[in-house]
Amino acid sequence: MADSNDFEHFDLHQQTAQRKYQDRKRNCGSAVAFCTTCFRPPVNDEDEEVNYIHVEESTESEEQIRKGKAKPMKTKDRNVCGSKSIVVLYILFMATSMVWMILLSKAFAKHSEISAEIENLRNSRTILKGNESAISAELQELWNTLIRLKASDTEEIRNLRVEQTLMKEKDSKIMANVTNLENYVSKVCVIKTCPCEWTLFSGKCYYFSNENRDWKKAREFCQSQDSDLAVINSDEELNYLKGKVRVDHLVGMSDLETEGVWKWLDGSLVDQRMWNPGEPNNEGKEDCGEMSNGKLNDIPCNIKQRWICEKTL
Ligand SMILES: [Ca+2]
Numbered sequence: 001m002a003d004s005n006d007f008e009h010f011d012l013h014q015q016t017a018q019r020k021y022q023d024r025k026r027n028c029g030s031a032v033a034f035c036t037t038c039f040r041p042p043v044n045d046e047d048e049e050v051n052y053i054h055v056e057e058s059t060e061s062e063e064q065i066r067k068g069k070a071k072p073m074k075t076k077d078r079n080v081c082g083s084k085s086i087v088v089l090y091i092l093f094m095a096t097s098m099v100w101m102i103l104l105s106k107a108f109a110k111h112s113e114i115s116a117e118i119e120n121l122r123n124s125r126t127i128l129k130g131n132e133s134a135i136s137a138e139l140q141e142l143w144n145t146l147i148r149l150k151a152s153d154t155e156e157i158r159n160l161r162v163e164q165t166l167m168k169e170k171d172s173k174i175m176a177n178v179t180n181l182e183n184y185v186s187k188v189c190v191i192k193t194c195p196c197e198w199t200l201f202s203g204k205c206y207y208f209s210n211e212n213r214d215w216k217k218a219r220e221f222c223q224s225q226d227s228d229l230a231v232i233n234s235d236e237e238l239n240y241l242k243g244k245v246r247v248d249h250l251v252g253m254s255d256l257e258t259e260g261v262w263k264w265l266d267g268s269l270v271d272q273r274m275w276n277p278g279e280p281n282n283e284g285k286e287d288c289g290e291m292s293n294g295k296l297n298d299i300p301c302n303i304k305q306r307w308i309c310e311k312t313l
């Protein structure tokens with residue numbers, strides 16, 4: 001039999017268990033939560049919770065029994081409550097494990113995806129670096145080409161400028177030569193004192209035409225050149241003119257004033273020795289004179305042929 005100390009110790013222990021039960025019930029808030037979270041399966045007879053369960057249940061059961069609302073709980077019922085708690089905890093554990101597995105699977109999948117993306121980025125960076133190197137090399141080549149082109153252009157422009165300078169110098173020399181030539185020609189003409197295309201003989205200038213005119217028109221031309229039709233005053237002059245022509249040429253003599261009286265334009269009479277044999281014959285009215293075969297002849301004034309101009313220096 002238990003002595004009084006044992007009962008006191010049991011009461012103290014029961015009060016402590018009652019207080020823990022009230023605290024846990026207050027914390028758990030419901031019978032189910034109380035059953036599933038606040039109780040755990042009995043491990044052995046020494047376990048405090050086992051004693052606690054037994055104490056609490058016995059206290060509550062005693063209360064219910066005393067009120068006549070319940071019957072004392074059998075040991076089998078107590079084991080069923082513990083098994084249900086284990087099942088619930090197992091289900092929760094499995095559910096939590098599945099959630100964690102799903103989350104981990106997703107995390108691994110995401111990690112793999114990110115790793116693949118990082119690898120792609122690295123590959124892209126490597127490719128970009130390669131392209132950057134190629135672009136840099138191409139830019140350098142273009143720059144070198146540009147420098148060569150600039151140098152070539154500069155050299156070409158320099159050569160063109162040199163050629164232009166040489167051409168200018170040549171032009172200047174040519175113009176100087178032309179000027180000197182013109183001056184020379186001018187001096188030569190001045191020395192001869194005859195216009196160009198005129199010939200000098202014994203201080204007189206002579207012009208031999210290349211076209212045909214009648215006697216009056218031919219004289220008008222000579223007068224426009226500050227001269228007149230040639231007047232042959234000597235045998236030397238006649239011989240000179242004879243050597244200069246190959247065909248008949250009009251000269252400055254006529255008998256327009258008096259038929260049969262032949263005079264030169266300076267008023268002097270024509271030397272009879274200068275006529276061709278049988279001339280002047282005034283055949284068909286011949287009042288103007290020409291030089292033919294180195295001698296003189298009278299012809300009609302409207303006959304058109306070459307002529308000789310003469311002027312004094
Ligand atoms: Ca003369």
Ligand SMILES: [Ca+2]
Nearest residue numbers: 255282286287
């Ligand atoms: Ca006549």
Ligand SMILES: [Ca+2]
Nearest residue numbers: 281282286298
């Ligand atoms: Ca005649």
